[in-house]
Amino acid sequence: ILLTQSPGTLSFSPGERATLSCRASQIISNNYVAWYQQKPGQAPRLLIFAASTRATGIPDRFGGSGSGTDFTLTVSRLEPEDFAVYYCQQYGTSPVTFGGGTKVEIK
Amino acid sequence: QLQLQESGPRLVKPSETLSLTCTVSVGSISSRAYYWGWIRQPPGEGLEWIGSIYYNGDTWYSPSLQSRATLSIVTSKNQFSLNLMSLTAADTAVYFCARAGLSGWPPRVFDYWAQGTLVTVSS
Numbered sequence: 001i002l003l004t005q006s007p008g009t010l011s012f013s014p015g016e017r018a019t020l021s022c023r024a025s026q027i028i029s030n031n032y033v034a035w036y037q038q039k040p041g042q043a044p045r046l047l048i049f050a051a052s053t054r055a056t057g058i059p060d061r062f063g064g065s066g067s068g069t070d071f072t073l074t075v076s077r078l079e080p081e082d083f084a085v086y087y088c089q090q091y092g093t094s095p096v097t098f099g100g101g102t103k104v105e106i107k
Numbered sequence: 108q109l110q111l112q113e114s115g116p117r118l119v120k121p122s123e124t125l126s127l128t129c130t131v132s133v134g135s136i137s138s139r140a141y142y143w144g145w146i147r148q149p150p151g152e153g154l155e156w157i158g159s160i161y162y163n164g165d166t167w168y169s170p171s172l173q174s175r176a177t178l179s180i181v182t183s184k185n186q187f188s189l190n191l192m193s194l195t196a197a198d199t200a201v202y203f204c205a206r207a208g209l210s211g212w213p214p215r216v217f218d219y220w221a222q223g224t225l226v227t228v229s230s
Binding site for chain 2: 030032034036042043044045046049050053055056087089091092094095096097098099100101
C-alpha cells in the first residue's frame with residue numbers, strides 16, 4: 001500500500017493548529033495506521049496507533065483520526081518541540097509501509 | 108524502561124554482507140507479546156521496514172528485501188540480528204532496531220527504537 005503525505009512541508013507559528021494528511025492507495029484494514037515524530041539525528045517516536053490511540057506519554061494535543069484511505073494527525077497547539085518530521089505508517093496489510101513524511105517547520 | 112542498542116560495522120564494502128546486532132536491556136526479548144524488527148532510512152529519505160522476528164524464531168520480511176535479508180534471535184543473550192547480503196550503495200542508510208507491539212498480530216507498531224546506526228556501503 002502506497003501512503004502519500006502531502007504537502008511535504010508545512011509552516012506554522014507556535015500555538016497554531018497543525019493538520020497533517022496521509023492518504024492510502026487502498027483501504028487500510030482495521031484502520032491500522034500509526035504516526036511517528038522524528039527529529040534530526042533521532043529515532044522516530046511513536047505518537048498514535050490504530051488511527052486514533054495515543055501512545056503512552058504522548059500529550060493530548062496530539063490527535064489522530066480517519067478511516068478507509070484518509071487519515072489525519074492533528075496537533076492542536078504547536079509547541080516549540082513539535083517542529084519535526086511526521087511519518088504515517090500502515091500495518092493493516094503486509095508489508096508494513098511508511099509515508100514519505102511531512103516536515104512541520106517554524107514560519 | 109526498555110532500551111535497545113545496535114552494534115556492528117559502520118562501513119561495509121559493496122557485494123559484502125552487513126551484520127548488525129540489537130541488544131535489548133531492561134526487558135526480555137522472550138516476551139510473547141512482541142516481535143522485534145529492523146527498519147532503515149537512507150540519508151534524507153523516509154523509512155523502510157526490513158523484517159521482524161519473534162522470540163521463537165518466526166520471521167517475516169519485506170518482499171523487496173526478502174532475498175537478501177536474514178533475521179535471527181538469541182534469547183539467552185537478549186539479542187536479535189540482521190544479515191543483509193550483496194550490498195550496494197543503495198543500502199547506505201541508518202539502520203534501526205525496534206520493538207513491535209501494541210496493535211495487530213503479528214504486531215507491527217514500533218513503540219521502542221534504538222538510536223540508529225549509519226551504515227555506509229563504499230569501497
